[in-house]
Each structure stands twice: as C-alpha cells, then as structure tokens.
Amino acid sequence: MPAQDVPPATPRVTISYAGFNRAWAAWIGDRLERQGWQVVFQLWNPPVEVPLEVALRDLLFSDGRILVVLSDWYFKLGPRTDAEWNAALRSVVAPNSARFAAVSVSPEPKPAAAPAFGGTTELWGIGAREAERRLAGLLGTSPALISDSSSTLGRGTAPRYPHDPPRVWGGVPRRKVTFTGREITLQRLYDLLQRSAPGAGVVTLLGLSGVGKTQAAAEYVYRFGSEYDVVWWVPADQRSTLRQRLAELAPALGLPTGHEYGERLRAVRDALRRGDPWARWLVVLDGADDPGPIADLIPTGTGHTLITSRNHAWGEHNTALLQVPVFDRDESVAFVRRRAPRIGAQDAALLADALGDLPLALDQTAGWLSDSTMSVAEYISLLESDAEVELGLRVAPDFPMSYVTTFSILLNRLRETVPEAVELLRLCAFFAPGAIPAQLVRGVPAQDLPEELADLMDDSLRWNAAISRLVQYSVIRWDAPDAETDPENSGTIHLHRMVHQTVRGSMSKQDQERYSRAVRRALSAANPGRPADTRRWSRYAKLVPHLDASRALTSRNADMHALIFNCLNYLYLAGEYQIGIQLAERTRTAWESAFGADDPLVWDLVSQYATLLRPTGDYARTERLDRQVIERLGAHRGTDDLTVLRAEEGLGADLSGLARYEESLQVSERVLRRYLALVGEQDPRTLNARHNLAASLRLLGRFADAYEADRVNLQARRQLHRPRHNLSLSSEDAYALDLRLLGRYDEALSVIEPSVETHRRVMGPDNPQTLTAELNLALCVLRSGDRAAAHARLAGLLERAERVLGDASPLTLRIATCCSFVQRAHGSLDQARALGERTMERYRVSLGARHPFSIGTRVNHALVLRAAGERQSSRKLLEECLSEMTAALGPDHPWTLGVAMNATAARNLDGDVEGAAALSRDTVRRAGSVLGPRHPLSLSAQVALATDLRGLRLREEADRVEEEALAGLIATLGSQHVHTVSARSRVRPYWDFEPLLS
Structure with missing residues (x-):
C-alpha cells in the first residue's frame, strides 16, 4: 500500500483519575472516544508505601498521551503533602511534559509545581459544551470532530456530564468529603449490578453497625450516578416509611396517578419494571435490617436496587450479598x-x-x-482502662447517633427476640476481641453461668441458633470448623473491638465480675500444661490473648497463676519475646498491687521476666533483676530453692552477655553441682545447667571441653525427652557448633543439615531457635567451601531475622555480622561495608566499645578497609583491636589469635615484615597449644608464618612450615577444600570474627 494510503493510527490516551472523580473520568472518556481517541482508564490509588515518583513513572509505561484528572482527591490521596508532590512533579512530569495533559475538576489550590503538566485546562464550574470544547483544544482534536453532545445529555447510555444531575433525584445524603478508600468494594458493587440479568439487579451491602454501609452506598451514587437517569434514596427501616417514599417517586416520574399511596406505589413499581419513562434507574433502600415486612416492596425491572443492611437474611430474597469490611x-x-x-x-x-x-x-x-x-x-x-466507651465521640449531621447508641438499639431488638444470644455475646465480651475459639466459650463451667446460658452450651441446636442470629445481624463473624485440617477446632467467633467494648461497658459491675470469673475458669480448665511441648503451642496461642480481657492478671487463684507462668514460658520458647515482656510487666504491676512488692510470687515472676528480656540484649538490666531474685527468694526459701537456682542460671547467661566469661563459668559450674546434688544426673534442670556450662566454655574458647559437655548432654536429652523435642534440637545445634569451631566441618554439616529440617517442622521456620540453627548451617556450608550457597542462605536469613526479631536483637546482629563478612568475601564490598558499619555501631552502643563483639566487628571492618585499598587505616585498626582483644580475653583466646593473624598480614603489607614474622611465630605457638596443631586456625597461622618467613628470605624454614601446614590441611579438610587450595596457591589466609551467644 502506498505510504499516502496508510490510515492514520488511532490516537491513544490514558486517563488517570482518583476514584472520587470517577464520574468525570467516565464523561471525559466518552467524549474523547466520540472524537476518535482510544481510551484507557487508570485508577490512581498508589499504596502509601510507594513513593510518588515511582507511581508517576509507572504511568509512563502506557502508550500515547496521559490525561490526569486533577482534584484535591488526586493530590491528597494517601494523604500526600504538597512538598512530596512538588518534588515528584519536578522529577518525573516536567521532563516528560509532552506526554502529559491535565484537566482540573475542583476549585481547590494545587501544588506549586502543578504547571509541570504539559497543558492544563479548567473544567470546574462550566457547562458541558464548553467543557468539551476545552477538552478538544487541550488534546489537539479538530473542532470539526466535536459532537453535538448537548442533544444526548441525560439520554441513551452515554455518561452524563458531572455537573448535570439525573433527571430525577431525591433523598440522597450529601457527599462525604472525607470519604476514604473502598475502591475494591465500590468496584465489586458496580460489577455486580452491571452484570446482573434484567430484573435481577439487586445487591445488599452487609456489615456490622458503623462499618460505613450507608456512606459506601452514597459514594456509589455520586461516583456512578452519571450512568442513571433516576436516583431515589429511601429510608427502609420501616414498611410505612418505605411505602411513602416509594410512592413519592410517582409525581417525580410524571406518572398520572391519584393521591392514594397504594395507587402511586403500584404505578411506580410498574414504571420501574417497564423502564418507562426512564430505564436507567437506581433505588437505594437504606437501613433495611428486617427483610420480612418489606421484601415484597423491592423494585425490579430495567434498573438497579441497592440495599444497606446488617441482616444476612437478605440472601434468601433474591439479592446478591456484598460484605462491607472495616477499613484496612x-x-x-x-x-x-x-x-x-x-x-x-x-x-x-x-x-x-x-x-x-x-x-x-x-x-x-x-x-x-x-x-x-x-x-x-x-x-x-x-x-x-474500661472508661466510658462514648467518651470522645462527636456525632455529625449525617449520622446523629454515636456508635454506642446505634449498637445498643440493635442489642435491645435482639434481647426481645433471642435473649440467650445477647447473653452469649455478654460472655464473649470477657474474652479478648478478635478470634475467640468456640471450644473455649463452650468450656465455661456450667455452674458459673446463668441458667439459660448453661442450657445453651449443652444444646447444639440452641447454640447454633444463637450463633446464627448474631451472625445474621452482623454482630459477630463465624468461622465454621474444618474437621479435616484441624480436628480440635469447633469453630471460631470473631468479635469486633468496638462491639466488645460496647457490650462490656453496658454491663453492671456485678455482671462483669460474674462473667469474667466464668471466663477465667474456662481458661484455667484449658491450660495445656508442659509449655516445652511444641505440639501444645497452638493451644497456648489461643489462650494468651484472653488473659487480660478476662482479668486473669488480677486473679488471686493459684490455678490462674500457674496458667500465666506457663504462658510466659511458652512465649519465651516460641520466640514471642515482646508479647511475653509486655504480659510479664502488666502481671507484675497487678501482683505487686495485690500481694505486695516483696511477695515470693512476684519474684518468681521477675525471674521469668528476666528470661524473656535477655534475648533482647539488655544484659545489664537482666543481671540486676537476677541478682535481686537470688537475694529476695534466697532469703525466703534458701539458696537451694529451684527458682533461685534458675535465677542463677540466668545470671550466668547475663554475665556471658556482658563478656564476663570467667565469672559466667564459675556460676555455671556452681549451678550444675547443686542440681546434681538436688535432683540428680538425668533431671531436665541438670541437663539445662550442663548446656549452659558448655556455652560458657565455648565463649572462653575451650571448644573441646564444650564439645564433651554437649556430646554427653545430647545423648541424655534424646533419651529423656525425644529426638524431636526442642531441647534435644537445641543440644543438636550446640553439638554441631562445637564440631564446626573445632574445624570438623564435614561432621558438623552432617549433624546440622537434617537438624535444620527438623527444626523447621517442629519449631516453625521463624522461631529464634530455628534461625540460630540455620545460621549454624549457613556457616557450616561456608566452612565446607561453598561460599555462594552460604551467601544466599545468610541473605535470606537476615531478612527473616529482621522481620521476626527486629534489626537490633542479639541474634539479628549475630546473623548480620556473619552476612557482612560473607558479602566481603563474595566481592560485595559496598554492601559488606554498610552492613558491617551498622552492626559495629549497634554493638558499640548496646555493649560498649571494649566488648569483644564490638572489637570483633571492628576487626571485620578492618578487612573491608584492606579490600577497599585503605591499608594504613586497616593496619591501624587491627593493631588497636589486637591490643583491646588481648586486654579483654587474654593472648591465648582463639579470638585474640584470629585478630593476631589478621594483624600479621597488615604488618607484612605495610613493609613491617620482621614485626609480622614475630607476631606470626607467637600466634602459631599459642594456637597450637590452645587449639591443637591440626586446628584450621593453627594451620592458617602456619600458612601466614610461611609468607612472612619468605619475606625475610628464610626460604628453607618457610618451605618446611608451608609443607607442614599443607599436610595438616589435606589431612583434616582434604586436598580440594578451599583453604587447602588457597594455601597451595600461597594466598594469605584471614580470620573472620563470628559472635557467639550463650
């Protein structure tokens, strides 16, 4: 085809609009399509977390022009500030102004940079013909193509000009200018109505009181009203009111009728059914909570009916149901x-x-x-604090009753028809809002309940009837049980927080005490026991949220105290530290008020509180708490009391966290001796004490001694508990760690790899114990030579730890430290430096600059500096770290020896070969004495010494030392291990600091 015969391409335009201005977008799109444009609609609703620059740049992926419908809603959505918009407009829109155009449909002032849009025209406050002319001029459409739209306004299927109301309009509430969100709900409502079969366009918006059903219906009218010729809003709470308002539609439609309601009503229903004089109609029945008296009055025909209600029974009256949820x-x-x-x-x-x-x-x-x-x-x-729920509620003209008043009216209606349903709701108010297992509710002892409720619990038919009525009126949400996936689940009641507060606040003090006591007894009866048993954790998870609401924390009942201690222990083992800390703090306040600050029960609680607090890294505080517990409980019960000994175990861990390793070892040894004397060799407490002793030995660098203690303990725990018990798995991880620290990498990997899989199945993938085991596995993989696999594992592990524990927890910092040195080895220097510096600073702030962890992370940072070419800074830092680590731990600690090996390389690179050789000789001697001559650190120190000797031209001695090191590496790690290959290639080794936790 000759070039001049090629038809011009259809111009494309994307209309970007806020949902609030949907009517404008629909009209503009219709006008542009009539002018020959291909139109695409793009709802502007970027999530708050998405930067404006990104959202605006995404618009540029569309073809052709981009027409933005500007209003206060477009700019404030989020909400966003003018400063954010000005920056985004200047960086994204201004450079692409030829692609953009804009129409303004509201009088509010725009951000200062709004002129960045290539062209802008004002459509607010003008007529349809002038608006269409301006629109054509904005996009360069020939005036000859402009249709005579005035003759079609309000007729046919074309959207109406937004300033032109439907031909018939009545009773619609004023538009709420603070209306927010609901984009998905409104679009689903539109789709349900538009896709309905002729005569079946009826949708009911359902939801609990105050969820915004009426506001959603009103917004639908304003947003989509341009597609209707008739919009009629009817209060539908009573049949008489509904009949009257529907009858009033007759004169508005111009129907020839008399003055009788019945005659007018029949005429209206017939006109709507036939679609004459207007086929596009929308009738809204607001507040139709009782379908029985009014279902026969629902209009049908060519248009649509929208109902708002709390009553699910509308599903039985040929209407589609659409749930209106609370806001996200x-x-x-x-x-x-x-x-x-x-x-x-x-x-x-x-x-x-x-x-x-x-x-x-x-x-x-x-x-x-x-x-x-x-x-x-x-x-x-x-x-x-259970203050008056209506405090601080300001009613408005569009909803003159408070939420509490509205809900109270509903409760009174329910009380008249199904009083036992209201009593069930009152009982539920002393569980926590949210999910309430039906098994707990039905587990309340019958003697603690009113007679009608006691009978209800034993009668499945009456129970189901009460639940159904509460669901029917959207008071609760009910999740039916699934016997296949959860055989113990007998269903779940979901109680909204405001329903919970309103019901509870309306009860007398006497009733509150009666129902709270009943719920506490149900919780006590449901105590799963044995919180270390992971199979019972799901049951604990269902109990913990209800302790506060049931007033369990203020109970003087010993069974409730036992339940609280079990829950705190579960939260610790499950890694829910913050929840446990908050529960312990609230309980301590309650118990000190009830029993006095020096009561032994309070100090039992403080000991558990310190245990929960320790994983957050506040070791100085937990040391003070544990010493107070030892002093106070020791005075009450004697030093051999088991709770006192548990506090001493905690003290040993506190001292380890504070790097007072010798003191920690002394405490651990003393506790183990006392447990052996009191409860014997095979008691779980004795095994815990031995586990802690091994941790103390490990932190002192006595890896072989720690290995022996953990080996004995692993076997004992497997026999006493079971191989899949969390304590057995903890010993398995410790045993694998000892093997790795001893340089027995393949053995360590063979232990920890299957253990991690078991951890995930038994403890869950995000449990701190699982994360710890996965860190051990990643480092075993690294030490076995697969650096890329270790890098991938650590990156994912760090992301999970930050999500679960936060970025400042001791375990997260430990993972971050390891991730940083693997990033450096992997060649990602910028990432390694940023992560390492952040971790180094957090250790300095939380533990002090002279703590071994602070020193060790500075050692790792020095290696990053060396890799980046900053050799002098690296050497200076390493020399400082060597001096500080020696002062902190002594010259023979493996960490000091590792720093020394790194310092020898820095001296050598700086030309101080004699100083490097002297330090290397000393390091080899000490490492061989402390760790043994075949330990990887000892062999690496020999490889480094050979390099220094070669620098002194002592080639014969250098060759001999190198040969011994290579023979040792081949014998222990194999000829193809990365350390062996590097040594054979005469690549100088380095040492990475890895923090160890007690």
Missing part, C-alpha cells in the same frame, strides 16, 4: 488524617488499632480529637 489500616490512617489533620501517621495507626478500624468510631473519635487537647495516647489509655 492504610485506609484508616488516611481517613483519620483527613478528619483530624493534627494527628500524625503513627498516632493515626494507633487510634485505628484501638478502634478496630471501624469507620464510624474513627470518624466520631477523630472529629473530637481534632479540636481536643487530649493526645491519642491518652485517649487510648482511657479506652484500655
């Missing part, structure tokens, strides 16, 4: 910040959590806080 957290934060600009993002998230993301509660509370001097933290504290 980003929506809650955005809504609160629009409602109360003084509240920051972090406080908005805290408020959203306290109110369960319920829109009405957020609206009324944020409205009050916006003008109040009370902080969000103070308000939440009041809520948590």
